[in-house]
Amino acid sequence: MLFLQASSDAAVVELDSGRYCSLTAGPGLLIIREAEISSQEVYAMAEVVRRIEYYYTVVPNQAGAGAKVLNALKAANVNLIAYTGFPVSPRRAQLDFVPVDRDAFVAAARQAGIKLVGPKVAFLFQGEDRVGTVAGIVSRLGQAGINITAMQATAAGEGRYGAILWVKPRNVGKAAQTLGVC
Numbered sequence: 001m002l003f004l005q006a007s008s009d010a011a012v013v014e015l016d017s018g019r020y021c022s023l024t025a026g027p028g029l030l031i032i033r034e035a036e037i038s039s040q041e042v043y044a045m046a047e048v049v050r051r052i053e054y055y056y057t058v059v060p061n062q063a064g065a066g067a068k069v070l071n072a073l074k075a076a077n078v079n080l081i082a083y084t085g086f087p088v089s090p091r092r093a094q095l096d097f098v099p100v101d102r103d104a105f106v107a108a109a110r111q112a113g114i115k116l117v118g119p120k121v122a123f124l125f126q127g128e129d130r131v132g133t134v135a136g137i138v139s140r141l142g143q144a145g146i147n148i149t150a151m152q153a154t155a156a157g158e159g160r161y162g163a164i165l166w167v168k169p170r171n172v173g174k175a176a177q178t179l180g181v182c
Contacts (some may be wrong), residue, residue, distance in 0.1 A: 047127030055118035061093040076108030127160040
């Protein structure tokens with residue numbers, strides 16, 4: 001048995017030639033999955049992949065609209081794993097939120113009068129920043145016939161990266177299976 005990748009809460013282990021097992025740990029949880037993938041795919045893929053819940057709201061596409069929502073969440077001491085905002089029309093913008101604590105986020109949004117849609121599902125990737133990591137992820141999904149709705153990836157500093165990937169709701173299950181996520 002050979003550990004190929006490891007982080008504080010995940011590892012990929014080579015069982016024998018061409019057979020790999022991913023181990024994911026969380027509070028009181030250990031997930032073990034076996035996958036038939038090549039060592040090149042193992043190195044090209046993220047160290048940690050999680051299915052996450054996100055919510056969104058639509059606001060006027062004008063200066064300060066996003067700040068108003070984010071300041072309301074800040075006042076309620078809501079922490080976010082991720083946030084993104086983008087225009088959906090000349091007059092409207094969509095704000096997506098991945099909260100650390102779903103219940104606190106929903107309560108704060110309700111208190112501030114923020115109309116939320118969700119929860120919806122996306123995938124969060126975190127790992128060592130290496131050339132080709134994102135290419136490996138999108139190639140694997142493409143080979144499985146899964147269209148990516150959107151993806152954002154960024155270097156996080158100190159040799160780390162993070163990414164969020166969205167697929168159509170009908171493709172969440174197949175994407176999760178392809179990515180080795182429960």
